[in-house]
Amino acid sequence: MNALPLPPSGCFATDDDGPLHLYAVRAYFEDTDLSGVVYHANYLRWFERARSDMLRLLNVDQRAAQEAGEGAFAVADMAIRFAAPARLDDDVLIETRIEELGAASIRLVQAAFRRAGVEKGAVQKGALLAQATVRVGFVAPDGRPRRQPAPWRSIFAQFLAGHAPASLDLCPNQPGTP
Numbered sequence: 001m002n003a004l005p006l007p008p009s010g011c012f013a014t015d016d017d018g019p020l021h022l023y024a025v026r027a028y029f030e031d032t033d034l035s036g037v038v039y040h041a042n043y044l045r046w047f048e049r050a051r052s053d054m055l056r057l058l059n060v061d062q063r064a065a066q067e068a069g070e071g072a073f074a075v076a077d078m079a080i081r082f083a084a085p086a087r088l089d090d091d092v093l094i095e096t097r098i099e100e101l102g103a104a105s106i107r108l109v110q111a112a113f114r115r116a117g118v119e120k121g122a123v124q125k126g127a128l129l130a131q132a133t134v135r136v137g138f139v140a141p142d143g144r145p146r147r148q149p150a151p152w153r154s155i156f157a158q159f160l161a162g163h164a165p166a167s168l169d170l171c172p173n174q175p176g177t178p
Contacts, residue, residue, distance in 0.1 A: 009092075010053045011171035019162050021057070021096040022171055023050035024115070027086050038086040043130045044078075047110045050094040051136070060152050071146050073136045078103060080132040084114075088145065091115035093125060097161045103136040104145045106156060 007010075010023035023046075031042045055062060055073075066072045086092055093113045100107040109131070116126035138148035 008053075010050060010057065012057065013171045014162070018097065019159055021050065021054035023053050023094040023096070025049070025092045025094060027088055027090045027092060029087075029088060032088050034090040038088075038090075038129075040082060042111055043080065043082075043132070046092065046094055046112060047096075047134065048125060049095050051108065051112060051134070054096050058155050060155060065149060069141055070149060071138050071140045073106075073148075074139050075134060076133040076137040078132055082130045083128045086112065086114065086129050092129065095125075098156060099133070101153065101156050101160055103147045103153070105135055106148075107133065107135045109133055113171055 008024065010021050012019060012021055013018070025046050027038050027042075031038050032038050053060075062072060091114070093115045095111045095113065097109045098106060099109050111131040112129040114129060116124040116125035137145050140146040
């Protein structure tokens, strides 16, 4: 028997602006309105999946923290700009960058691009579809802000500085280690 497929997962890369996480999605019928255009709220879902995947790949165990009663991340603030519509069957690439690290929060910039294709083995970004600035805060089980776990802050600080754990999955054909 052949192996079963694994759930989608992103990878890490670097560019002139530093380290980033890439996550691919496809616009399915359920994501669109009657005209075949992706409904605006689905970008929020895609951005959330990409953020969660990035944390998982960085070995930030959100579930363990929640089950231990430490707390969890919650979106505190988000600004989003829609630039162009994604349509049914489009391949979309979600790019996530850490912009600022605080004691209890992280500000990230996320962008959705239409995937243009592959050139010389590297994925080429197409048109910008949407871009969001998101601030997530770590909150205690009672909902009050709390310092995020020190090991997590260390991981985020290393990633932000361009030095991440060697265990990170790098995107195929991407130069450099974040």
